[in-house]
Amino acid sequence: MDFVFTDEQVMIADTVSAFLVESATSERTRAAMAADGLDRSLWASFCEDLGLAGIGVPEESGGVGLGMVEQAIVAEAAGATVAPLPLLGHAMLVRAIVAGGSHEQKDTWLSRLVSGRIVGAVARAEHWQDKGSSLSLVADFVPHGASADLIMVCGEARAWLVDAAQPQVTRIGHVTMDQTRPLATVTLTEARVEELPDGPAAIAAAEVTGLLSLSAEALGVAQEALDRTVAYSKERIQFGRPIGSFQAYKHRLADMMVLIEQARSAVYWAACALDENDADAWLALHAAKSFCADTAFMCAANMIQLHGGIGFTWEHDAHLFFKRARSIQTLMGSGNHHREKVAAMVLGEAA
Amino acid sequence: MDFVFTDEQVMIADTVSAFLVESATSERTRAAMAADGLDRSLWASFCEDLGLAGIGVPEESGGVGLGMVEQAIVAEAAGATVAPLPLLGHAMLVRAIVAGGSHEQKDTWLSRLVSGRIVGAVARAEHWQDKGSSLSLVADFVPHGASADLIMVCGEARAWLVDAAQPQVTRIGHVTMDQTRPLATVTLTEARVEELPDGPAAIAAAEVTGLLSLSAEALGVAQEALDRTVAYSKERIQFGRPIGSFQAYKHRLADMMVLIEQARSAVYWAACALDENDADAWLALHAAKSFCADTAFMCAANMIQLHGGIGFTWEHDAHLFFKRARSIQTLMGSGNHHREKVAAMVLGEAA
Amino acid sequence: MKLGFSLAEEAFRDECAAWLQDRMANAFADIRGIANLTEKIERRKEWEQELAAHRWSCIGWPEQWGGRGASLAEQVIFAEEYARAGAPGRVNHIGVELAGPTILAFGTEEQKAKFLPGIAAGTSIWCQGYSEPNAGSDLANVRTKARLEGDQWVVNGQKVWTSLAHYSDWIFVVARSEEGSKGPKGLTFLMMKLDQPGIDVVPIRQINGEAEFNETFFADARCPADSLIGTPGDGWRVAMGLLAFERGVSTLGQQMGFRNELDEIIRVARENGAARDPLIRQRIAKAEIGLRLMRYGALRMLSRTDLSAIDGAALTYKIQWATWRRDLGELAMDVLGQAGEIAEGDAYEWGMLPNLFLYSRCDTIYGGTNQIQRNQIAERGLGLPREPRGDV
């Protein structure tokens, strides 16, 4: 039992954070927002220079073979900069292929994904029509779906890989409230697909990776919203005093910190529980997703409020955090949904 | 349209408030708490000297024939002093007999109740055994039920008056968290009863009177909790300043005031809606009960918190308000229950 | 205490309802239901003039100045019927509800004659210049300067959050006219024509992608010497009086807009099944209760005989509606689910409910943040000691 980062984990956290703070600037983010919400050059250097896109991939498949704690560290840093990167879908897809793909699929896709040559996404559909090697379906709300080259489509216990470039696949990229991670509608019309041999394993891997990544991202959003607001509160003078000296202002910042400390415990509890195959791993994931998303929203909303008028302008970055926080709340199940799962578990009801 | 008190209503409010502030002292309340939670001498002088026990009774039956606004004014003042009086059951019973009783029942009971010679209570039972003139049942959680002489028992659409002195009636007065209004279990074993000819009218009158009274009482509790805490905050010095000068403290008091102003609108909206037979009267009652009870609880809880250590001692009165507020929340349906009713109404669902 | 209306009042209701409904069904059907501040401005100016032509533009004003001297009950009724008919948001809200009443209360007879007819006629649109970039919530920290040069005031500085300045004819400005004065002292309240070379209006884009607010720059902007209300140095008192008018009958009209938003949430919730979720149901109920209590709070506030007295319902109104609407925005998004995150078209433009969610984040800030409201409530409403001012 040692619930602090190892030296290597501290180094990863410092590296990824330094890289993103320097590269994922507000200017670049806003340029990506005006396009498809993806900074391709940033993603390329994330994959090539930083080499952290292969965290979830074993070394023999070209990855760096690290665990969920490291996955969370990267997602946290990405959240803190609201970076316009396809990290969520990438991490989900990579771990899904590792968990449920064939040898050929791993050989074919993992190195291309890890090197950043192709962009990945994951979609889910309620209904589909399966004609052996071709598949028809509509999947809504796919993060970065319009920018992806390879999409894993999940339907109940089955999962298929789809090359998005074929004409049988159409993507409609929507104007999305959070422009740093636009959603798309993906339609397959008798598209060529290759099914993953272990669908349930692939889907489970994608799901736990997605929930953990969103939780960690939310932690990053929340902490950065607090840090920036604290900095502002020490500079901004009103009524002849720095606004951070007013007690009510202080107490709101303190409340943010109280939540963030819990969110941090939640993320790394869940990450360790996954890495250590702990029986409570799902409980931890439901807890982390609901708690961290709500914390991020509360902190980003306070970031706007505590900045006053400037906080609600387009020009200030506060709305980027606010919109990201809201989108995290909605993606992959609301807070109420995950709390209901927790309730069923602690009340001893069957899943 | 004139949503302020008339001069007569201002006078009633001033009179009842002055009477209770002078008579319903903490000492007398604590003496009643150690007994059955009823200050009989206070009740006698409320009925005789003040003459306001007959608000709900027409003048021809010995009452003063006033409306629901006046009923609310009295309940608000009683709440503000957490007076150990049987007002809730009294008001419910009196208005029930007026609405659904026979001439004989009105003649027999109203003047005795209004003069304070007998104490009334109202009970509700889920199941009963009716053998013509005798009735058997168990009713739980009857406010001041162990102290009452005349109890109206309601079962679905029927209502009976029961003389509590007969041996076929047993009352168990419970040690109750709010000792200013103890609850009792009332058991009838082939007891003599007289049925009210219009049961539904009697029950409806009791219910609207009870809900409005509890809402108004809650308003009184909340306002008094705020007023006493404001007074304390101007006197109490910490860190070299009156604690009321600290911004976070101020903001909590401000939040209390914001809720209380809404609670006041709720109570008198509901009272007017009842007096004017407005179609929204039930909506107003559900709104008032849920909103005012929650407001009272929030304010009384803050009263404890903002008094610091002294606030949680037995010797200080804060816990009396806190316990009364909690009991108001629970009596006659929780906040969630009443909000669910509101939701069904606004969503256009059948009641 | 009485909520209902008299027979005469109900007759008045019939009269204005008939007039409003006819206009909204026919001549002005094209602007029916417009709630935001910036759509179809020209047609809405025509609508202001149509109201004026039938003496419906400012019914609470004295008859002499184009009003009807309407009673409170009549004003309440008109506000209700105006909204019920779906008549559009008033583009001259600030003229009718703030500038006009301020001139009526503090202006000279000459000023009344000069300004009120244009407001009543719907031909002069007004905006307000209070906030400044470095002042924020500290409203009295005014740096915009005014100096008297001959028979003109010359104004230099910058105002911010001047909503609708880009469509307005007049602006009222609080400027520092005494060199070296601080805080609320030495300020003067001026009325200036916007269309002049010394004034530049730059829109500010908000979180929802639209621009309703502006920065307004003054570089040797000018107005005649008699354009001030009150006396030089007395501007703070006038400005504070004006803020009090913000809590008038127009709040009821505002509430009708809220009603539409809540109704839309209810409609969507019934349609997409969110209305079956007990947690959503609780929040819909809370929203409904909050809206009703706003209405009865406004009626309590308006029914007071002494309008100048500090009153709990009036002091608490701003934070109450702003917080209610912020919560409503979150409810709207939770009812919409993921669909709420996607715009219908190809531009960053939002339908009623997502826009409510985004725009309501401004509500708790402009016109006095929730924090400032709480200070005011505590200090003016509860008499708590003032926070010590710093000297940085």
Add this chain to the structure above:
Amino acid sequence: MKLGFSLAEEAFRDECAAWLQDRMANAFADIRGIANLTEKIERRKEWEQELAAHRWSCIGWPEQWGGRGASLAEQVIFAEEYARAGAPGRVNHIGVELAGPTILAFGTEEQKAKFLPGIAAGTSIWCQGYSEPNAGSDLANVRTKARLEGDQWVVNGQKVWTSLAHYSDWIFVVARSEEGSKGPKGLTFLMMKLDQPGIDVVPIRQINGEAEFNETFFADARCPADSLIGTPGDGWRVAMGLLAFERGVSTLGQQMGFRNELDEIIRVARENGAARDPLIRQRIAKAEIGLRLMRYGALRMLSRTDLSAIDGAALTYKIQWATWRRDLGELAMDVLGQAGEIAEGDAYEWGMLPNLFLYSRCDTIYGGTNQIQRNQIAERGLGLPREPRGDV
């Protein structure tokens, strides 16, 4: 980063679990599960001595002073197994967790030899004298006075909220030893025997009807000159160091008590059907999540290598658990429904859940109110400017 335990640690778990479960099943079965501070005190003092006899009373202390020099993981394991076995609340909590570590950190070798064996043996029960009636949250506003008379300190004044003083042997007192000093300066930290004519302990009845706290009066109370920790005037530093020890491994034991309360709520909810209510289910889930996050927050806090550094998890812990437990109390009552308002017997005495509801109102006040916690978090954790102190 790792949550699991090693094989050696699991072996340690088996050892202490076996010992604890045997005692709770046999020799001490009569005090199994007692959570409150005042029940069966004499038997629980015997239990302290039983723990000591087998070197389980303060396993984190050095072996020299009766401990085992246990690792953090071992301390965590022991705390878990202690609670799992249903062993009762430690009556000498303050001695073992606060007084002992303070003496270990700041005391002389003589003081260690004098005081530590009694604490380790469970024969000296301790309580603390910090708060004063006129100080409240302003802990440094100490008026109790100490003066050196020959070879003795003579103490006069009053302390309040001294929990368990009526069952204790020793009290540590922060007193003003420099005439005319103010605030945190001029204070001295003294250890005094309670059983003497100059000290009078008067219980304070709380909201739940019980009395766990006391007022403690000092009238020429005495202790030897060498009863101070640190130097005269240096008491504030010692007292603050002691408060830091409050956030040690014992928090995990406290959390096991919370676990029992939440489990009881879950049991009742399943039994009476409240568990079918989606609103209750959300709150149960929130409580479960909050409790788990407290555990992992405590583990983060304890896993730090530099225990003196200011740490977010440590700074936020008090407000976190106090607020969690207050909310739990409200959940308990909502699950119980009206039945929660009625006591089982004829006295004003409450079962676990209603008592939780009432007593948790103290939690957010004693040991630093939630307000003070937020000040600390903002000023020490976030580096925000201090609130100006007044001079009344």
